[in-house]
Amino acid sequence: MPKRSILHMFDPMPNNSPFDINMAVDTGFDVLMPYNNVKLDSIHGLTQDAIFSRSPAGIKRTGIFIGGRDMGLAMDMIDTAKQAMVPPFEISVLADPSGAFTTAAALVACVEKQLKEKHNKELKDCKALVFGGTGPVGIATGVIASLAGAQVSLVDHMSIDAANDVANEYNRRCQSTLTGSVAGSDEEKSALIADVDIIFCTAKAGIQVLSNEVLAEAKQLKVAGDVNAVPPAGIAGIGANDASIALTSPEGAIGIGALAVGNIKYKVQHKLLELTLDSEKPVYLDFREAFSEAQKIV
């Protein structure tokens, strides 16, 4: 009898995300096991318990998912899990804390596509801002865009120190070249966006970050993407369903809404879970693989 497939879901939070549960079941995992309040120093032991309880053939049907809310912790966990493998006792691991890796990958891939199609530009030619840049989706967006060659600044709405700290931490971890910025008031935002090509909005749901008036100051803007699906939109003039809408001001700029990004995110996460379930050889999947899958999908 073939072994049933098992996804061990390690989560540092008190509970897993029901979103990830639904996605994992719909990908075809037979059994999901939640592990809550998992600390980094438990990952080694948990991983070895997962690999040593099945034969090398059986563990092909076994995977690990790492959730949580903290991107740095998730990256440490996936590294630790990888180091705990003892070939041929090796299984696939996917990290997607808060869905941030797949959401960010989808956002950057959608923006990249519009840049190319409507402006004939590459990310490496562009200057970008990430509003809500110190949250999980914002950091992952910044890192992905930076590694793709864009000149990216993470924007915090309160503290330049917080933004710089996050930028430095992830530059160290991911070899990106992020900088930090702060913009709370409309004046600060107007000044900041005057010369950027790309605006990513990953701020809290239901908060308008850029009004029409402020957005009009972004004279160089080519593409803006928003992941906030709860009205009002994070960027004025971009509806959640817009896959590619021409903004009235600044002229020529394209907007991408949350559900258009969400649709790609969903497909990316599904694909990564499929790879975790089906790959012949074990795979270790984080925001990098999420981005390359998102690029293929768009």
Added chain:
Amino acid sequence: MEKPFILHMLTTAKNLSPFDVNMAMDAGWVSAIPYINVEASEVKDLVQDVIFSRSPKGLKNTGIFIGGRDTKQARDMLKTAKNSMFPPFQVSVFADPSGAFTTAAGMVACVEKELDEKFNTTLEGKTLLALGGTGPVGQAAAVLAAQAGANVRIIGRQLEKSQRIADLCNEEFGEGKINIQAGTDADKADYIKTADVVFATGAAGIELLTAEHIASATQLKVAADINAVPPSGIAGLDAFDNGKAIAGSQSGAVGLGALAIGNIKYKTQSQLLKQMIDSEAPVYLHFEHAFEVARQIVKSTK
């Protein structure tokens, strides 16, 4: 391919009840996923993660169960869950904290049946004592009986607590349309003289009604006890009793034991879990729905 059935099981306690997990699996849910130590403030986010990760069609095969130990909290979480969804992104939700809603429904439905069969009457206008009635099962049973027209008094060890629970039942669960009274154990011997119906929902192994109480209860028609651990909560009543005359009763009262009630409770919970799977439109189930189902089950097993 049809999406597998997933039941997201939320509890404020530190574990789910294995009872609920078994029931969910046996009702046809394929995955039962625990979310423990859930706080009321977390319900909205959890529910929205549930509804945004499947298409409206897939959501038909998705449900939320709310457990825990606290009836008010479970009822509030059910309301929050319902209010966190919007068409067409909706799933069914069923609250049954400590199994109390289905247990209470089973008990009240069984009592109604005995009143009808043995005394040709209903709960309407009956004097009813809910002994040990401050706990989850006692609360839900008191409310159901009051809604059916009984004059209910919740009896506990401390009057203050009984009164607080009675107020909670009247306002929160009965929406101000019922008027449950409160009383204390010390006055039990007086209250029992005029009682038509008694519910015993106290802690396991505590005798709430003695043989002397039974002998003095000259109006008593039906006594129901959910305690399956000897000694029973009502003297002379056995866990297996299902409408058997209570020894020593002057009024010909009959008894309902824990296993007779448990049988209906079990079927009720199972049917509600299946209703979540089968229903075309999302359903939001609590003690009132449990009672409707329990009444039908009792009728069909006549």
